[in-house]
Amino acid sequence: MLRVENVSTGYDNIRVLHQISLTVGEGEIVTLIGSNGVGKTTTLKTISGLLKPTEGKIYFNNRDISQLPPHEIVELGISHVPEGRNVFPRLTVKENLEMGAYTRKDKVEIKKDYARIMELFPQLAQRQKQVAGTLSGGEQQMLAIGRALMSRPRLLLLDEPSMGLAPLVVTSIFEIIKDINRQGTPILLVEQNAQIALRTAHRGYVMETGRIVMSDSARALLQNDRVRKTYLGE
Amino acid sequence: MISPYYLQLIILVGINTIMALSLNLIIGYTGQLSIGHAAFMSLGAYCSALLTLHFNLPFIVSLLGGALFAAFFGILIGIPTLKLKGDYLAIATLGFGEIVRIVCLNLEITGGAVGLRGIPKKTTLLWVVLAVLITAFILNRIIKSRIGRALIAIREDETAADAMGINSTYYKILCFGVGAFFAGLGGGLFAHYMRFLHPKSFDFMKSIEQLCMVVLGGLGNMWGSFVGATILTVVPEMLRSVADLRLLIYGAVLILMMRVRPQGILGESPANGGFKNNSYSQWIQTRLKKSLRKRSGSDKT
Numbered sequence: 001m002l003r004v005e006n007v008s009t010g011y012d013n014i015r016v017l018h019q020i021s022l023t024v025g026e027g028e029i030v031t032l033i034g035s036n037g038v039g040k041t042t043t044l045k046t047i048s049g050l051l052k053p054t055e056g057k058i059y060f061n062n063r064d065i066s067q068l069p070p071h072e073i074v075e076l077g078i079s080h081v082p083e084g085r086n087v088f089p090r091l092t093v094k095e096n097l098e099m100g101a102y103t104r105k106d107k108v109e110i111k112k113d114y115a116r117i118m119e120l121f122p123q124l125a126q127r128q129k130q131v132a133g134t135l136s137g138g139e140q141q142m143l144a145i146g147r148a149l150m151s152r153p154r155l156l157l158l159d160e161p162s163m164g165l166a167p168l169v170v171t172s173i174f175e176i177i178k179d180i181n182r183q184g185t186p187i188l189l190v191e192q193n194a195q196i197a198l199r200t201a202h203r204g205y206v207m208e209t210g211r212i213v214m215s216d217s218a219r220a221l222l223q224n225d226r227v228r229k230t231y232l233g234e
Numbered sequence: 235m236i237s238p239y240y241l242q243l244i245i246l247v248g249i250n251t252i253m254a255l256s257l258n259l260i261i262g263y264t265g266q267l268s269i270g271h272a273a274f275m276s277l278g279a280y281c282s283a284l285l286t287l288h289f290n291l292p293f294i295v296s297l298l299g300g301a302l303f304a305a306f307f308g309i310l311i312g313i314p315t316l317k318l319k320g321d322y323l324a325i326a327t328l329g330f331g332e333i334v335r336i337v338c339l340n341l342e343i344t345g346g347a348v349g350l351r352g353i354p355k356k357t358t359l360l361w362v363v364l365a366v367l368i369t370a371f372i373l374n375r376i377i378k379s380r381i382g383r384a385l386i387a388i389r390e391d392e393t394a395a396d397a398m399g400i401n402s403t404y405y406k407i408l409c410f411g412v413g414a415f416f417a418g419l420g421g422g423l424f425a426h427y428m429r430f431l432h433p434k435s436f437d438f439m440k441s442i443e444q445l446c447m448v449v450l451g452g453l454g455n456m457w458g459s460f461v462g463a464t465i466l467t468v469v470p471e472m473l474r475s476v477a478d479l480r481l482l483i484y485g486a487v488l489i490l491m492m493r494v495r496p497q498g499i500l501g502e503s504p505a506n507g508g509f510k511n512n513s514y515s516q517w518i519q520t521r522l523k524k525s526l527r528k529r530s531g532s533d534k535t
Binding site for chain 2: 048050069070071074075079080081082086087088089090091098099100102103147148151
């Protein structure tokens with residue numbers, strides 16, 4: 001459903017992505033792994049329209065979205081959870097979630113989705129009136145994911161959901177990511193924590209200095225010697 | 235009935251309230267630090283005055299003409315400065331304010347340094363009261379609507395707002411346009427009350443004064459803008475008897491105020507589009523404190 005074809009992106013004159021190609025199919029979790037600064041976040045930003053590709057095309061359900069502004073891409077159903085969580089710090093949990101449904105007008109359905117997210121994240125349900133800036137890191141990550149779900153995405157882009165979180169919290173976040181996927185939302189997951197990312201995903205791509213150097217099923221990548229040495233520290 | 239002195243004071247309070255309300259939309263709700271608000275006021279003032287003088291249009295038409303003229307420039311300034319944030323936006327709007335002032339000072343049609351004279355007195359208490367009510371009503375409706383939520387989201391975190399599907403470019407231009415429109419309306423009322431316009435009335439200090447009204451009353455609080463405008467219009471008048479000390483006391487009041495209650499007299503409104511917290515002002519407060527601490531820290535080293 002998402003097809004990225006030979007996309008290059010840069011900031012000013014510096015090229016960051018060199019002809020990236022990748023796909024995400026229905027019902028899949030696809031992960032993009034790689035070390036710091038190889039262009040993983042840039043890839044997600046290019047898909048969600050925050051950056052414009054300098055060449056190449058991005059198709060979503062066979063529609064060319066490579067030159068659309070971000071708000072139109074959200075309306076088409078791609079929801080981006082930015083790195084570093086980016087919750088609205090001075091709004092409450094409830095208000096943050098309501099912001100997520102900004103592009104929607106179906107009030108009854110929004111209420112249902114709100115209830116569903118409260119079920120998915122019981123920790124947030126206890127803190128609906130709390131200001132988001134005072135939540136713990138894990139709770140903020142949950143809130144950011146929940147907020148993205150409020151737009152009823154047809155594709156979820158997750159940027160480093162494990163960043164800065166305690167290992168136990170990371171495990172529970174990834175359990176929830178699997179749950180979301182089981183309920184039918186395809187996910188493109190960017191992670192530095194290759195171990196947990198490959199265990200969660202169906203397929204994976206490995207990025208090095210702005211290029212995709214490997215792609216395979218997640219299981220195969222976990223067994224791959226080079227991946228094991230470079231990213232899994234074995 | 236009311237003595238002319240008090241009448242004038244009430245009318246000025248009204249005009250300043252319109253200025254503070256419209257600036258509050260830009261700074262308090264959308265979080266865009268603009269310090270050239272007096273420029274929009276002067277655009278509205280000159281335009282409406284010239285419409286009255288040269289075309290003898292009905293008052294309401296001149297007023298709306300001035301307001302639309304200011305809104306046009308609000309949108310115009312909004313477009314190139316959209317990518318600027320915080321201090322940089324402040325500098326750009328300051329520059330815009332100076333450009334407008336200097337252009338008014340040098341054009342023939344605005345009367346140049348002599349000023350624009352002979353504007354008929356059309357502003358009455360009724361007009362001002364109506365204008366304040368309409369401004370407050372419309373801005374309140376905007377803030378409590380979807381648009382208001384988008385503006386607050388932009389204030390909170392622009393990247394996240396974009397990711398929510400909010401077209402932040404559009405809303406920022408809209409916010410500048412609407413803010414400038416009402417500033418132009420205030421300017422038109424001012425012109426037809428004072429009957430005389432001079433670029434000096436709309437200098438940088440005027441913009442700062444309007445900023446003070448918004449901050450004093452409370453950022454993101456409609457009633458706050460009214461309170462701030464009232465205090466900062468009435469207090470300088472009361473201090474007129476101690477003319478020499480006037481600015482000194484005025485300054486001391488402001489410093490004391492920022493020290494004791496930096497979130498403004500009323501703080502953030504509990505009714506701003508359902509966002510029931512006062513944390514925006516708290517955030518500003520911590521940022522101010524931090525920067526002060528940083529400065530005093532670097533002094534020691």
